[in-house]
Amino acid sequence: MLKLSGTNRQRAATLLIAALCLVLFSQALVIAQNLGAAPQVNVAVQGQTGAQPEGAFLNLVNWIGNVIAPVGAGLALAGGLVSYVAGRGSGRYVVTALGCLAVSGVTRLLEFWIAQGGGGVS
Numbered sequence: 001m002l003k004l005s006g007t008n009r010q011r012a013a014t015l016l017i018a019a020l021c022l023v024l025f026s027q028a029l030v031i032a033q034n035l036g037a038a039p040q041v042n043v044a045v046q047g048q049t050g051a052q053p054e055g056a057f058l059n060l061v062n063w064i065g066n067v068i069a070p071v072g073a074g075l076a077l078a079g080g081l082v083s084y085v086a087g088r089g090s091g092r093y094v095v096t097a098l099g100c101l102a103v104s105g106v107t108r109l110l111e112f113w114i115a116q117g118g119g120g121v122s
Contacts, residue, residue, distance in 0.1 A: 011085055018081055065107030073100035 073096075080093025 015081070015085060061107045061111045065104045065111060069100045069104035069107065073097040073104070076100060 076093045076097035080090040080097065083093060084090040
């Protein structure tokens with residue numbers, strides 16, 4: 001049987017907990033991304049298409065907020081985990097992941113504002 005020292009045992013336990021959390025949360029995200037039977041295509045600002053400036057801007061905001069920033073946050077967390085296991089500092093990776101999630105949140109806020117402004121002032 002493999003004997004681990006105290007530090008290695010703690011790192012192995014931390015890695016196991018991180019892997020279990022990843023499996024748990026990724027399952028919830030996969031279920032949340034299900035659109036059901038109605039695919040969402042050609043969705044833009046009310047009365048606009050993706051070819052018009054408002055629709056193109058909304059599509060760009062959607063792409064950054066829904067794809068680029070969360071993937072960047074995931075990669076940063078993976079890099080932080082690898083750095084932590086290797087015994088190096090991982091704080092910069094955590095800050096980068098939080099920054100990516102903040103960008104995602106701000107772009108989602110912009111998306112909300114664009115959707116609310118598409119109907120005109122009432």
